[in-house]
Amino acid sequence: MDADDERLLEELLEGKHRALARVISKIEDRAPGYRDLVSELYPHTGNAEVIGITGSPGAGKSTLVDKLAEAYRDRGETVGVIAIDPSSPFTGGAVLGDRIRMASTVGDMDVFVRSMSARGTLGGLSTATTDAVTAMDAFGKDRIIIETVGAGQNEIDIVRTADTVAVLVPPGSGDSVQTLKAGILEIADVFVVNKADRPGADRTVQELLEMVELDQGSGFGGRAGHHGADEAFAADAETDAEGDSQSDDADAEDEDGWTTPIVETVATEGDGLEEFMAELENHRAFLEASGKLADRNRRRFAEEIRTLLREDVHAVLEAELERAGGIDALADAVRTGETDPYSIADAVLAPVEDCLAELDADVEVESQSH
Numbered sequence: 001m002d003a004d005d006e007r008l009l010e011e012l013l014e015g016k017h018r019a020l021a022r023v024i025s026k027i028e029d030r031a032p033g034y035r036d037l038v039s040e041l042y043p044h045t046g047n048a049e050v051i052g053i054t055g056s057p058g059a060g061k062s063t064l065v066d067k068l069a070e071a072y073r074d075r076g077e078t079v080g081v082i083a084i085d086p087s088s089p090f091t092g093g094a095v096l097g098d099r100i101r102m103a104s105t106v107g108d109m110d111v112f113v114r115s116m117s118a119r120g121t122l123g124g125l126s127t128a129t130t131d132a133v134t135a136m137d138a139f140g141k142d143r144i145i146i147e148t149v150g151a152g153q154n155e156i157d158i159v160r161t162a163d164t165v166a167v168l169v170p171p172g173s174g175d176s177v178q179t180l181k182a183g184i185l186e187i188a189d190v191f192v193v194n195k196a197d198r199p200g201a202d203r204t205v206q207e208l209l210e211m212v213e214l215d216q217g218s219g220f221g222g223r224a225g226h227h228g229a230d231e232a233f234a235a236d237a238e239t240d241a242e243g244d245s246q247s248d249d250a251d252a253e254d255e256d257g258w259t260t261p262i263v264e265t266v267a268t269e270g271d272g273l274e275e276f277m278a279e280l281e282n283h284r285a286f287l288e289a290s291g292k293l294a295d296r297n298r299r300r301f302a303e304e305i306r307t308l309l310r311e312d313v314h315a316v317l318e319a320e321l322e323r324a325g326g327i328d329a330l331a332d333a334v335r336t337g338e339t340d341p342y343s344i345a346d347a348v349l350a351p352v353e354d355c356l357a358e359l360d361a362d363v364e365v366e367s368q369s370h
Contacts, residue, residue, distance in 0.1 A: 001036040009040055012139055017109055020139050024114055027131040038131050044138035048080075049284060052158040054148040054187070055168030060194040064168065064267040064276075065147045069111050071273055072143050080136035080144045081113040082129060112141065127311065130161055130304055159187050160303045163296065164283045166190040166276070169208065172200025188260050190279045196264035196272065208262050258286055320348045 001009070011019035026034045053061050053068075062083070069079045116129060129146065136144050148158050158165055167188035193204050261279045265272030287293035321327050324347065333339050 001033060001040065005033050005037050009037060012041075012135065013044060015140060017112055020112060020135060021114070023135045024116075024132050027128045027135065028116060030128075034131075038134060041134050041138040045134055046137070048133075048137040048141050048144045049164075050133060050137075050144045050146065050162045051280060052146045052148065052162030052165040053168065054158055054165065055192075055194075056170060059168035059170045060267050061147050061168055064192070064194055064265065065145055067267050067270055067273055068145060068277070069113075069143075071270075071277060073111060077142040078110040078140065079112070080139070080141035081111065082132055082136075082144065082146045083113065083115045084129065084146065084148045085115050085117060112136065112139075127307055130300075130307075133161060160300055163287060163293065164189045164280055166192050166280070168192045168194050169204055171195055171198045171204050189258070189283045190276070191260055191262040192276060193262065193264050194267055197266050197269075201264065205262055205264060212260055212262070257290070258283070316352060317348060320352065324348055 008019050008022060012023055023037060025031075026037065051068075053065055055061055065081060065083075069081055072079050114132065116132060133144055133146070146158060146162055165187050167190070169191060171193060191208050193201055193208070195201070196205075261282075263272055263276045263279055265276055267273070284293075287296065321330065324330060324344070330339075330344050334341055334344070
């Protein structure tokens with residue numbers, strides 16, 4: 001790490017918000033040296049509570065996040081907010097930019113709001129989000145709130161990043177609650193029916209209650225979304241590692257005792273906010289008491305490792321493609337019938353595989369010499 005980055009790291013750890021902003025910018029831009037910088041942050045993390053707020057567009061996420069941040073500040077806690085916005089198709093940047101809707105905490109330096117681009121990620125989170133959370137945690141923020149795009153059923157990456165996920169469901173959702181059942185609703189640790197003063201709110205609450213009661217203990221409700229998703233991710237990981245699904249064992253082991261609560265709020269007025277905050281606290285206490293928090297963190301770091309490896313391997317293969325003549329030339333060769341995609345893939349991977357084989361052989365020789 002160069003001297004400028006060392007100074008930047010020192011300033012961040014000293015609590016200077018300008019340094020935090022610069023570090024997150026380096027993370028988003030994937031600027032030279034950002035990985036070493038983030039690596040140095042990890043020993044200073046582990047104290048923040050990470051809360052995910054998601055839901056369909058128009059559910060009032062930004063207003064609720066604003067009021068939530070204000071309430072935490074009233075308690076004397078510091079807050080970091082990461083607002084994941086849709087990506088501009090032209091610049092890749094966040095379309096909405098810094099959130100002017102979060103007006104209550106404007107000017108309060110202990111509420112740090114940062115908009116980040118989803119950059120086309122189907123799960124609603126960019127790969128830089130986790131690093132930004134790490135930076136805010138190391139900085140010393142007590143609560144980190146991630147507000148996601150609200151892209152629908154694909155937006156489940158938040159499960160891998162947040163300790164507690166709140167899903168906002170607008171009143172009058174009607175049949176759309178059933179439509180979403182197999183998707184975004186299944187990641188919830190807490191349901192929030194926001195704008196509860198509007199027509200249809202009671203019906204929406206009733207439908208959610210029925211879903212929780214009907215499916216309790218069978219993939220929803222009692223092992224609602226985030227907890228069920230934890231087991232699904234664990235099963236996926238074991239399938240990847242062993243080539244054999246472990247989902248039946250995961251189902252058998254997940255009688256964890258958490259039933260997803262349903263909270264009614266009117267965020268613009270602050271109604272229901274205390275109850276919502278209490279449920280967030282209850283879930284955090286449950287995670288700690290049950291040992292689920294440690295499990296969740298372990299899976300989070302496992303997913304970080306996989307993500308970094310995928311990015312690095314992708315970069316290596318892109319370099320090999322360039323050495324092989326470039327993707328356009330290779331695609332043209334397939335078009336003219338000179339070769340095929342499978343042969344090209346084998347040819348590009350061959351030097352990588354040879355290098356790994358040589359490395360394995362060197363390791364084996366070294367171990368035998370000892």
